[in-house]
Amino acid sequence: xxxxxxxxxxxxxxxxxxxxxxxxxSLFRPFSDEELSFVQRxxxxxxxxxxxxTILQEGQDSPHLYTLLAGWAFRFKALPDDRRQILDFALPxxxxxxxxxxxxxIEHSVEALTEVTLCAFDRARLWELFNHHxxxxxxxxxxxxRGEHFVDGxxxxxxxxxxxERVGHLFLQLxxxxxxxxxxEGKKFACPASQRHIADALGLSLVHTNKxxxxxRRKGLIRWSPDSVEIGDEGKLRAMTGRREDDRRMRxxx
Amino acid sequence: xxxxxxxxxxxxxxxxxxxxxxxxxSLFRPFSDEELSFVQRxxxxxxxxxxxxTILQEGQDSPHLYTLLAGWAFRFKALPDDRRQILDFALPxxxxxxxxxxxxxIEHSVEALTEVTLCAFDRARLWELFNHHxxxxxxxxxxxxRGEHFVDGxxxxxxxxxxxERVGHLFLQLxxxxxxxxxxEGKKFACPASQRHIADALGLSLVHTNKxxxxxRRKGLIRWSPDSVEIGDEGKLRAMTGRREDDRRMRxxx
DNA sequence: CGTTCAATTGAGAGCGATCAAGTTTAGTGG
DNA sequence: CCACTAAACTTGATCGCTCTCAATTGAACG
Numbered sequence: 001x002x003x004x005x006x007x008x009x010x011x012x013x014x015x016x017x018x019x020x021x022x023x024x025x026s027l028f029r030p031f032s033d034e035e036l037s038f039v040q041r042x043x044x045x046x047x048x049x050x051x052x053x054t055i056l057q058e059g060q061d062s063p064h065l066y067t068l069l070a071g072w073a074f075r076f077k078a079l080p081d082d083r084r085q086i087l088d089f090a091l092p093x094x095x096x097x098x099x100x101x102x103x104x105x106i107e108h109s110v111e112a113l114t115e116v117t118l119c120a121f122d123r124a125r126l127w128e129l130f131n132h133h134x135x136x137x138x139x140x141x142x143x144x145x146r147g148e149h150f151v152d153g154x155x156x157x158x159x160x161x162x163x164x165e166r167v168g169h170l171f172l173q174l175x176x177x178x179x180x181x182x183x184x185e186g187k188k189f190a191c192p193a194s195q196r197h198i199a200d201a202l203g204l205s206l207v208h209t210n211k212x213x214x215x216x217r218r219k220g221l222i223r224w225s226p227d228s229v230e231i232g233d234e235g236k237l238r239a240m241t242g243r244r245e246d247d248r249r250m251r252x253x254x
Numbered sequence: 255x256x257x258x259x260x261x262x263x264x265x266x267x268x269x270x271x272x273x274x275x276x277x278x279x280s281l282f283r284p285f286s287d288e289e290l291s292f293v294q295r296x297x298x299x300x301x302x303x304x305x306x307x308t309i310l311q312e313g314q315d316s317p318h319l320y321t322l323l324a325g326w327a328f329r330f331k332a333l334p335d336d337r338r339q340i341l342d343f344a345l346p347x348x349x350x351x352x353x354x355x356x357x358x359x360i361e362h363s364v365e366a367l368t369e370v371t372l373c374a375f376d377r378a379r380l381w382e383l384f385n386h387h388x389x390x391x392x393x394x395x396x397x398x399x400r401g402e403h404f405v406d407g408x409x410x411x412x413x414x415x416x417x418x419e420r421v422g423h424l425f426l427q428l429x430x431x432x433x434x435x436x437x438x439e440g441k442k443f444a445c446p447a448s449q450r451h452i453a454d455a456l457g458l459s460l461v462h463t464n465k466x467x468x469x470x471r472r473k474g475l476i477r478w479s480p481d482s483v484e485i486g487d488e489g490k491l492r493a494m495t496g497r498r499e500d501d502r503r504m505r506x507x508x
Numbered sequence: 509c510g511t512t513c514a515a516t517t518g519a520g521a522g523c524g525a526t527c528a529a530g531t532t533t534a535g536t537g538g
Numbered sequence: 539c540c541a542c543t544a545a546a547c548t549t550g551a552t553c554g555c556t557c558t559c560a561a562t563t564g565a566a567c568g
Contacts, residue, residue: 075406077406077407077409077410079410079496080496083414083415084414085409085410085413085414087406087409087410098395098399099399099402099403102392102395102396102399103396103399103400103403103501107403107406107407108406127392130388130389130391130392130395131388132388134384134385134386134388134391135384137384137388137391137392137395138356138381138384138391140395141352141356141384141391141394141395141398142356142357144395144398144399144402145352145353145356145357145398146357147402148352148353148398148401148402148405149353149357149361151402151405151406151409152329152331152341152361152362152405153331153361154409155331155339155341155405155408155409155412156331156333156341158409158412158413158457159339159412159456159457160333160337160338160339160457161333161337162555163555163556194513194514194515195514195515195516196514202413203412203413203414204556204557205556205557205558206514206515207516207517207556207557207558207559208555208556208557210514210515210516210517211516211517211556212556214516214517226514226515226565242333242334247357416523416524417523417524448545448546448547449546449547450546458524458525459524459525459526460546460547461524461525461526461527461548461549462523462524462525464547464548464549465548465549466524468548468549480532480533480546480547
């Protein structure tokens with residue numbers, strides 16, 4: 001609820017979906033005029049949230065579904081004590097709150113990691129989308145499946161890989177996803193996640209995460225600075241983690 | 255491929271969807287005649303597979319999507335060495351292969367844990383489903399979201415809970431899911447998963463899984479026999495794992 | 509300049525892994 | 539009905555990766 005207050009609705013003339021800067025990337029499949037016009041009407045607000053703001057809260061019933069337009073966020077589940085597990089990071093183009101739209105409650109929270117821009121869609125009209133826009137309905141299913149795909153990979157890493165492998169896996173995953181968005185220069189990308197976030201994503205303690213990063217840095221596998229990550233030896237990292245490059249086929253953007 | 259060979263297509267008069275014994279459970283939402291007739295046409299075969307058979311294989315491109323009609327299966331990812339992580343267990347009513355239907359490759363395998371009966375749907379006609387049967391399209395999205403929901407819970411357990419908590423979480427999850435299907439008597443249910451499977455699902459070694467189960471047995475939290483599990487102290491288990499009871503709302507069955 | 513938060517480093521403890529035998533159970537064939 | 543076998547389950551002993559505890563440093567901020 002505190003977090004909710006931090007969500008600011010922006011009632012200035014909203015970005016026209018047809019002019020959406022994200023949509024212009026060749027990564028996203030072109031939408032027909034009809035699709036665009038529906039998405040435009042489906043969109044009820046454009047929001048901004050500050051780092052740390054709660055976008056969706058576990059156990060609550062959100063009336064909205066969001067597309068992350070800009071910035072980073074993360075999905076997580078918390079335990080009664082202070083343990084928490086980050087389920088995955090959300091980057092521009094990702095859909096948030098699907099579980100809430102289809103069940104009535106969501107069982108995870110979503111928090112902004114940087115300042116984020118969100119497109120809010122009216123959950124009540126999701127039905128209309130399925131009824132009259134099958135291509136968009138398919139896109140929703142596509143995005144939901146992709147979400148599961150990420151969590152699958154994270155579960156493998158957390159359950160069966162060593163600390164170094166986990167760090168390598170996460171950094172490669174972010175590298176691949178950001179590269180698709182054109183947000184990598186050389187092999188370097190801005191990474192707003194702190195070591196606490198990384199630890200919570202990998203199921204490691206903060207201290208051990210730090211020591212692991214230091215060790216990998218000394219080995220030349222990666223370079224690290226508090227606000228960016230650089231892949232030092234991509235081949236060795238991929239071999240070590242078993243992570244293949246993401247495919248770069250076009251994808252939908254709601 | 256070996257596993258694929260073990261999939262036996264059954265060309266005897268197939269179960270009529272309207273007569274599907276699973277669908278008769280009050281757990282599943284009633285389908286209209288029109289929905290039933292489409293599902294019936296969407297269904298291209300009814301298969302049986304023996305324990306250990308590979309239903310879907312990581313990296314392959316399966317032409318089918320399956321609903322598990324009877325038996326248990328599990329989704330997993332394997333590493334180059336012999337490590338593997340079970341992502342979740344599939345029980346009757348679960349949809350398998352959605353990721354393969356929407357991308358072209360699936361990034362996880364699915365193996366039969368018991369003898370299973372599967373309804374095979376033609377992936378190519380998923381498009382027709384989305385185009386002409388919005389209510390079913392919504393059901394597909396519903397099932398996909400529920401799949402992610404399970405993996406989320408498993409990731410929390412594996413990443414941030416102790417061995418005892420993980421075992422408790424898994425047994426409670428199975429208990430809840432099986433209870434919804436009417437497959438629990440008292441607090442006891444048949445569990446075809448071996449300790450190796452449980453270990454692979456929880457990210458633990460086989461030895462430690464065994465020792466943890468023994469300890470929980472001595473504490474009266476659970477009872478264990480090689481082919482069934484009984485919840486000994488549900489309250490204490492739920493408190494310890496933070497796992498609330500599943501909701502029992504009606505759900506779709508494809 | 510205190511304060512605070514992220515990163516870093518050292519030391520020691522412990523949970524869970526690995527190694528190594530056993531034991532029970534189920535299935536098979538004599 | 540009884541060896542024989544293989545798979546699953548148990549249990550003990552030891553190792554080590556990762557955790558926790560404890561400080562220190564550095565950067566950002568009011």
